[in-house]
Amino acid sequence: MLADQLLCPLLIGRDAPLTAGFHALERVSTSHGSTLLVSGEAGIGKSRYVRAMVERARSLGFLTLQGACFEADRAHPYAPVLDLVRVLSQTASPALAAHYFGPASTELVTLFPELRAVFPDTVAREAGDPDEDRRRLFHSFTDAVQALGKVQPLLLVVEDVHWSDDATLDLMLHLARHIANARIAVVLTFRSDEIGPRLSRLLADFDRARCAAEVSLRPLNAQDVAAMLHSIFGDDAAFGNTFVNSLHGLTEGNPFFIEEMLKALLVAGDLERADGSWRARPLDNVRVPRTATEAVDRRLAGLSPEAGRVAAIAAVAGRRFDFGLLQALTQQDETELLSRVKELVDAQLVVEESADRFAFRHALTREAMRARLMARERVALHRAIANALEQQHASGAHEHDDALAYHTFEAGMWPQARHFALAAASRALALSAPREALRHYDRAIVAAENQGIRPDASQLIDRGRAHETLGAFQQANDDFTRALDSARSTTDREAEWAALYALGMLWAARDYERAGRYRREALDVARSIGEPTRIARSLNRVGNWFVNREDPWAGIPSHVEALAIFEKSGDKRGICETVDLLAMTHHIAGAQRTSVPLYERAIELFTELGDRRGLISAMSVMAASGGSYHASTGETFVSPLRAEIIESERPIVLAGEIEWRAGESFSRYLVADCTAWSGDVARGLQLARESLLIAEEIEHLEWQCGSRRVIGAILYDLHATAEAIANLEVAHAIARRLGSPTWMRWTAAPLAIALVRDGQQARATDVLDAVDEIVPANRTSEKRTLGQRLMGVARAELSLASNQASDVLKFISEADAGDSPRSALLRARALLALEKLDDATAALATARDGAREQHARALAWQVEAVQGAIHLRARRRIEARRSFDTARSLAAKFGALLDDDVLVDAFTHAVDAIAPPPSERTPAQMAK
Numbered sequence: 001m002l003a004d005q006l007l008c009p010l011l012i013g014r015d016a017p018l019t020a021g022f023h024a025l026e027r028v029s030t031s032h033g034s035t036l037l038v039s040g041e042a043g044i045g046k047s048r049y050v051r052a053m054v055e056r057a058r059s060l061g062f063l064t065l066q067g068a069c070f071e072a073d074r075a076h077p078y079a080p081v082l083d084l085v086r087v088l089s090q091t092a093s094p095a096l097a098a099h100y101f102g103p104a105s106t107e108l109v110t111l112f113p114e115l116r117a118v119f120p121d122t123v124a125r126e127a128g129d130p131d132e133d134r135r136r137l138f139h140s141f142t143d144a145v146q147a148l149g150k151v152q153p154l155l156l157v158v159e160d161v162h163w164s165d166d167a168t169l170d171l172m173l174h175l176a177r178h179i180a181n182a183r184i185a186v187v188l189t190f191r192s193d194e195i196g197p198r199l200s201r202l203l204a205d206f207d208r209a210r211c212a213a214e215v216s217l218r219p220l221n222a223q224d225v226a227a228m229l230h231s232i233f234g235d236d237a238a239f240g241n242t243f244v245n246s247l248h249g250l251t252e253g254n255p256f257f258i259e260e261m262l263k264a265l266l267v268a269g270d271l272e273r274a275d276g277s278w279r280a281r282p283l284d285n286v287r288v289p290r291t292a293t294e295a296v297d298r299r300l301a302g303l304s305p306e307a308g309r310v311a312a313i314a315a316v317a318g319r320r321f322d323f324g325l326l327q328a329l330t331q332q333d334e335t336e337l338l339s340r341v342k343e344l345v346d347a348q349l350v351v352e353e354s355a356d357r358f359a360f361r362h363a364l365t366r367e368a369m370r371a372r373l374m375a376r377e378r379v380a381l382h383r384a385i386a387n388a389l390e391q392q393h394a395s396g397a398h399e400h401d402d403a404l405a406y407h408t409f410e411a412g413m414w415p416q417a418r419h420f421a422l423a424a425a426s427r428a429l430a431l432s433a434p435r436e437a438l439r440h441y442d443r444a445i446v447a448a449e450n451q452g453i454r455p456d457a458s459q460l461i462d463r464g465r466a467h468e469t470l471g472a473f474q475q476a477n478d479d480f481t482r483a484l485d486s487a488r489s490t491t492d493r494e495a496e497w498a499a500l501y502a503l504g505m506l507w508a509a510r511d512y513e514r515a516g517r518y519r520r521e522a523l524d525v526a527r528s529i530g531e532p533t534r535i536a537r538s539l540n541r542v543g544n545w546f547v548n549r550e551d552p553w554a555g556i557p558s559h560v561e562a563l564a565i566f567e568k569s570g571d572k573r574g575i576c577e578t579v580d581l582l583a584m585t586h587h588i589a590g591a592q593r594t595s596v597p598l599y600e601r602a603i604e605l606f607t608e609l610g611d612r613r614g615l616i617s618a619m620s621v622m623a624a625s626g627g628s629y630h631a632s633t634g635e636t637f638v639s640p641l642r643a644e645i646i647e648s649e650r651p652i653v654l655a656g657e658i659e660w661r662a663g664e665s666f667s668r669y670l671v672a673d674c675t676a677w678s679g680d681v682a683r684g685l686q687l688a689r690e691s692l693l694i695a696e697e698i699e700h701l702e703w704q705c706g707s708r709r710v711i712g713a714i715l716y717d718l719h720a721t722a723e724a725i726a727n728l729e730v731a732h733a734i735a736r737r738l739g740s741p742t743w744m745r746w747t748a749a750p751l752a753i754a755l756v757r758d759g760q761q762a763r764a765t766d767v768l769d770a771v772d773e774i775v776p777a778n779r780t781s782e783k784r785t786l787g788q789r790l791m792g793v794a795r796a797e798l799s800l801a802s803n804q805a806s807d808v809l810k811f812i813s814e815a816d817a818g819d820s821p822r823s824a825l826l827r828a829r830a831l832l833a834l835e836k837l838d839d840a841t842a843a844l845a846t847a848r849d850g851a852r853e854q855h856a857r858a859l860a861w862q863v864e865a866v867q868g869a870i871h872l873r874a875r876r877r878i879e880a881r882r883s884f885d886t887a888r889s890l891a892a893k894f895g896a897l898l899d900d901d902v903l904v905d906a907f908t909h910a911v912d913a914i915a916p917p918p919s920e921r922t923p924a925q926m927a928k
Helices: 004-012 017-028 046-059 071-075 079-091 094-100 102-111 113-117 130-151 166-177 197-209 222-236 240-251 255-268 290-300 305-317 323-330 334-346 363-371 375-392 401-410 414-430 434-450 457-469 473-489 493-507 512-529 532-548 552-569 572-588 592-609 612-625 642-648 650-657 661-677 681-697 701-717 721-738 741-757 761-774 786-801 805-814 821-833 837-854 857-873 877-894 901-914 923-927
Strands: 034-040 063-068 154-159 184-191 213-216 271-274 277-280 320-322 350-352 357-360
Touching: 017 034, 017 046, 017 184, 034 046, 034 197, 046 063, 046 154, 046 184, 063 079, 079 154, 079 166, 102 130, 130 154, 130 166, 130 184, 154 166, 166 184, 166 197, 222 240, 222 255, 240 255, 240 363, 255 271, 290 363, 305 323, 305 334, 305 357, 305 363, 305 375, 320 323, 323 334, 323 375, 334 350, 334 357, 357 363, 375 401, 401 414, 401 434, 414 434, 414 457, 434 457, 457 473, 457 493, 457 661, 473 493, 493 512, 493 532, 512 532, 532 552, 532 572, 532 741, 552 572, 572 592, 572 612, 572 786, 592 612, 612 642, 612 650, 612 661, 642 650, 642 661, 650 661, 661 681, 661 701, 661 857, 681 701, 701 721, 701 741, 721 741, 741 761, 741 786, 761 786, 786 805, 786 821, 805 821, 821 837, 821 857, 837 857, 857 877, 857 901, 877 901
Parallel strands: 034 184, 034 213, 063 154, 154 184
Antiparallel strands: 271 277, 320 357, 350 357
16 A cells, blocks of 8 residues: 555654665675664564665665565474575576585485475485584585675575574574675564564574674654655645544554554545545544454464453553552452463563553554454443442542543443543643543533533533644634534523633634624623623733734733733733733834833743743744844844744744644744744744644644745745745735735735845735735824834835835835844945945944844845945955955855755855856966
């Protein structure tokens, strides 16, 4: 199902064990023999590893011989050796086999009469002392292999030696000890979870002799599983993060089990192509592949009936199970039960984690054992386990709520299931585990429905928030809407407010007008209830709605009123939330010197409260306020925390820890903006593109808009204008769809600049004019917002490109953007065009100082290039050359880590045009 060449890089790309194998082959070519032990659990990809080795060996001119051990061959000595000899006679020729195995043929035919067909002219001798015959075979076989290695390099492979007979293992050790100076590579593969006593001794002998190297193939991580699905199903895969994580959890990253699970899902119709893409149903009811069931059946066959019964109970208890619980369920004494569990350990079904705790070796092993039980058996066992757990933990401790929620639900004990599921869900949310919380909320609601109880609004809202955190917009909207309907039907005003508040937050990523309606309705309901905290929280959301409507000064009174309410009641969380929103308001207003200190206070409060979502948002925006493409046209204020945030990428790490998908996208594109602005363009582009992938996966329009805007801004600074325009056009279309004046300006400005740099001045004018017609001027303040400054700078860029340099100064002045390094650079270029060289030099000094303060490598090289142009205009050629050389050096550092040849070429040509390289010297100059 999956091409080997697609899987191999996934298996070995992170720790590169295949690289070790390839290096071994290269050493063999120079007469340095090598033995490689390749280990890993069943299905991990050892056979694919071997195929990759064989392909590389053949490309290097090796002769390759392969043999394999099988479970039934343990009673057949030297079975894989016979395979090697047969392969040589079939792939090369019988004559070649007879020539090189001539000295060994007598021993081989004596021990294995079946090889007479390969060595027809060899006469067997009479068998003698077994030890002497063994010694003769070892030496003659090794001599024959060494003779082959003298003709051409040789790769000898024996797979699955965990099933090998003892004699073959001894022969392989003997061979490995005698090929140090031969052109021979030996590769032995084995399952790390099936190492018997004899193989264990062999591995110890290899270690003592230091004549072998071991590489261990590890399972795939969740990201690798996603890449594997993409390799199999192509760009049409639309499985989502939840499915990938569930598949990874069940298969533990084992490629064979992944393939088998996918086959089982396809056969069952749970994985199908619909609407042009592959989709899968949730993996709630696991369909265990037949191969996994057969493997479990083979291992169970050797167990006593009592151990099989213990295994069945343990499988229902969970992937991990306590010895004490098992003892309570089986009513066996400790010695007897320990003996049964030891049988499971010896059969490689179970591993010991501690004296009191055991676990199934593989998740699918447990599922396969559960599948062997009838439904009524499972229900009865779940009920017994639930009762036992309740008796063991009657003290009221909550650490076993998860297990009780699961077992009572599976047993159909609906009242208990609802109770424990709600407790477990609350605990999961407190631990920032939304996926687990969602699973428990689902159980609680199903349990309520089975009791004939309508789910109350609070449960639906909580489940909706878990869906929202995981990026499942439609499911979240359905839950919030059901909660609103339920609250209104029962005239529950508190629940009505909570549902409206949640809907207002959810729809901010989709439709600002709709979000605004929900937020205003929530404020009206809060005022009718008269509860101060609800009023304050609604005021904050209404104020934030004004901010995103490009009227931040109108939102400030709402935030100030909310802050006063929270301070009066001593509500620390409310104070923290309001300070954060005030910081955002001033950020969007372009007042970074006010915004950044507020963010610093918010970060301190969020840290004190342990609010990681708040920390993610505050850290990300504060970093961007101190220098970024986003904030480059107005005042900036650099916090001491900024460098640490960017270097550690702390917001991104936090978002991943709590599985907040929207937060991962948000933090990635803002950190990307800062990172690229500071000079690491490659990392900035990577983060922004990762942000876009996440935003598209969870259908978060606002963060799609944000990530594309950052990608476009970085690309137009690299002069990859076509790609920049493509991204910025999509971003601007999303902004208009959102109905957000803020985002319209934030995307129109960089789009216009990209169009100007592509020579499309007329289109740039149309884009800017269209937004000015749609978005009214600031009604509550004469101060310019961040978006208005961006638009002013875009107008200035357009004027400069249209040879209207005098208008540049007017637009920068009207936009109140004169002191920012980017605006100062633009002003210097305009003054240069107007032949005002002294004024241009002064403006350039302001740009240089600002770029240095922000560590803005994106601007630093451009500043020096303009300085060179000023010197050139003043006929100071030596100074001009120095400035151009400095610009080129800074530009080289700016684009140093780019690995995209197209981007490198575009940027190189742009640098050559703006800061020309030194001209070649004439012969006369060279002579002088």
